[in-house]
Amino acid sequence: MGERESRLDDRTIADSIWGPCESDQVASDRDRRLARFFTYCAEQRPPPCFDQPSIVGHTKDVEGAIRLLKSSPLIRKDLLLNQESAEMSSVASVESALRMMLMTECESEGTVAMGSGNIYRWDNSETLVDYLGRVYTQSTPTDVPKDPIDHTKLRCYILTKDAGIKIQQTEKLSDHLYLNCGSRTKILYVFSHKAFLECSRETLKASRPDLSHTTEEALSLGCLPPKLIEETLRTYDLLFPLIGSARSRRGLQDWIKRDHLDASLLKASTGLSKKGTPRTLHDLYEDFPYWAPQLARLLEEVDDPTPTTRWERYAERRKSHRHTYKCAIAALVVAAVSGTLATLLAAVQVWISYCDWDKNGNKTLC
Known part of the structure; x- marks a missing residue:
């Protein structure tokens, strides 16, 4: 695809999502700002199929799918797809359009989401509003403590x-x-x-x-x-x-x-x-x-x-209360043994000093 055709294709995608700009200058500025977004969109295109081998055909297919998503956010996915052909290319186009329009993961059946930390699949029984509500869940502050944070x-x-x-x-x-x-x-x-x-x-x-x-x-x-x-x-x-x-x-x-x-x-x-x-x-x-x-x-x-x-995991395993208890018992035993040995050594030193002082070599053990 030529550079000019590529720019027109990008602008077509942007216009189908947000609507056309009021002037060519504004459109050019938007195209410049969204350069990386257009690269992302090119990677999200559905795979080529026999009856739609060209990029232009794909663009029209995705453009139609974007219009379908915008016009039917409260219609279940299975009913939404019935408005189009039930072929796999139509399903892939709708999910590809969702990934482009909302930059949100939507794994197509039979594919693997590349580079995603979270895998989400749009269920047939869900509307687009339901799907977004599941992906982007809102938490409430109810029962959340007022603990200070930094x-x-x-x-x-x-x-x-x-x-x-x-x-x-x-x-x-x-x-x-x-x-x-x-x-x-x-x-x-x-x-x-x-x-x-x-x-x-x-x-x-x-x-x-x-x-x-x-x-x-x-x-x-x-x-x-x-x-x-x-x-x-x-x-x-x-x-x-x-x-x-x-x-x-x-x-x-x-x-x-x-x-x-x-x-x-x-x-x-x-x-x-x-x-x-x-x-x-x-x-x-x-x-x-x-x-x-x-x-x-x-x-x-x-x-x-x-x-x-490895060292951090070793140290982490020894942070449990059970390990702390074991360490305390071991320290107590070591302290008791050390104290006993110190007492015996002191007694021996006292006895030796006594023998030196008494000068009586006939005493037993002196």
């Missing part, structure tokens, strides 16, 4: 230094803030397509400035729920704050340069709701209903890191 422990530098966590980019929002603790490494996945989130937020804000859209209304505009978008953008400020952690910012710059990531990650998001940083665990769940469990897990990891090296 939000600075969520900074990238602290996570790396104190917990040994490595930051890795993910192109699936459903993997954002997922901590994968392996036998040797700990990897924190961070969603790297900030420009995608901001473009979706701009579309929603143009529709309704107060961003009070329901999930159904947001999907009809090709967007994720506005609260999820805003909350995700605010997590970047916790990980890579603009002020107060120069080392975290340097880590972000190195990460962007190394993995050729979205440069907008370095910029502050404008127009976000003004909320203070959470001071208690209850505040965390209240301010971040979508991502609070993941953030709380990171705080726990900093306070009590999961062992990854």
